[in-house]
Amino acid sequence: MVGTPKYMSPEHALGKQLTPASDVFTLGLLAAEAASGSHPYGEGGGLVVATRIAGTDREPPDLGAHPPALREVLTACLAPRPEDRPSAAEVAALCGRAAGRDVxxxxxxxxxxxxxxxxxxxxxxxxxxxxxxxxxxxxxx
Structure with missing residues (x-):
């Protein structure tokens, strides 16, 4: 397994097949942390956070510190199931809608x-x- 545990998608943390949806999840993690200063799955060592990420279908990330427009983008990116996450083009459209301007x-x-x-x-x-x-x-x- 290659990657930084705190920034892996659930499927990556569980050793499953990776797709571009995994990158969308990681983008959501990075954006959430950059916007608030804290990881949406809380503090702890890499493996502790990766374990929380792997269980995101049971316990979703904490996005309460984010404004509603950004929360919509982050919630979509951090969907537990890869098939429920937006494509890169859809992420851009969500960001444009949240920003109120073309990206x-x-x-x-x-x-x-x-x-x-x-x-x-x-x-x-x-x-x-x-x-x-x-x-x-x-x-x-």
Whole structure:
């Protein structure tokens, strides 16, 4: 088993098959902790927290410290069953709804050089055939 126990999905902690839904769960864990400063499954060593995560179908994470709009995103990402979690595109849509703006709208909240770089990565991701996009981004930052 490879990974940080405190950031594993239930299926990962239980040694089951991993899918992209496992990454969505981990994203939810990281976002929840970054937003509140505490892990949604509480304190303790890695294996203790991983055990709580593995039992999330019986005892869900504590998301009480998060605002309702964020809680909706986190609850979806931290669904116990992988098939109940949103896809990456659905997570982006949930985030956009929670933020009240398109997640690709970088105006007004990022420093201009960073917004330009992020927009460049976004454009390149839309057309991966574009050559040299990474070196162009590095020159703008």
């Amino acid at each position: 690709r709208d970088f105006r007004g909240w990022l420093p201009k050089p960073l917004a330009t770089a992020v927009a460049g990565v976004d454009r390149a991701a839309q057309d991966p055939r574009s050559a040299g996009w990474l070196s162009r981004i590095r020159r703008t930052t």
